[in-house]
Amino acid sequence: MPELPEVETVVLSIRDQLVGQKFTNIDVRWPKVLFNFSKQDFINNIVQRNITNVHRRAKFIVISFAEEILAIHLRMTGKLYFSNGKTDEKHISAIIRLDNGQQLVFEDTRKFGRFYYYPSQDFLDEKLGIEPLGDAFTAAWLIENLHCKKRMIKALLLDQRLIAGLGNIYVDECLWQSGIHPETKSNKIPKKNISTLRDSIRNTLELSITARGTTVVNFSYLNGKSGKFSSQLHVFGKDGQPCAICATEIKKKRVAGRGTHFCPSCQKKRY
């Protein structure tokens, strides 16, 4: 479900209540939610350990202890929130209890979400690419890394090993903003457009975080509250509607295995 801005929003919403606390127990209702460890591992290694930090890396929510981390990936429909009482929702995969009486609930309709336990964050970093909001993500970096490859730009932007955090919504939006057809081979894109793409990625992610993310349809991941960035989308979900720039009808087609929205006029194919 969520991309970088939505995960960041979740992190911001739970961080203050977690840092300095300790977990006391876990109630696992969908066993596969624990990807590479068991409930007993959780009890032995995580329970009663001080939570030193909560942050985002790519689309992972990272809960840090001394060295070790508990990483949570929401995939398509995962929600992570605090709940005081009722935990009788239909699709709860796990509930983690804290020593202050609070309960951290992981609700996940489609059950794709996973918890990972690693000795350090290096285990995540070695598989993940650059953070698009970090200082190293410059136009020069993007030009170099797109021009040395010749894959479709949409597939490349979705590849977490290159840039970590983008997903289907923001890729479509950013390609539209920078006038790049989603099927363009990455080595054929002019530097000027790549520079625009870089700025577009930055601006879009930052604006979306400010708006507390994007909520599609009625789906809310924030305990009932929904993100407000939906109103600033230009192409995602807009097929059949006129392009905001040229009024040409927005089209939708399958690219890199994903539903892809674009303006056939603003985003000409380049080979």
Add this chain to the structure above:
DNA sequence: CCATGAACCTGGTCGC
């Protein structure tokens, strides 16, 4: 190396 499709799951929507 690259593109594609299936798999993992459940539920909403659309057409008949």
Add this chain to the structure above:
DNA sequence: TGCGACCAGGTTCATG
């Protein structure tokens, strides 16, 4: 109202 087909903010694996 009911039913099947298709779609969904993600990632990984097998296949050609």
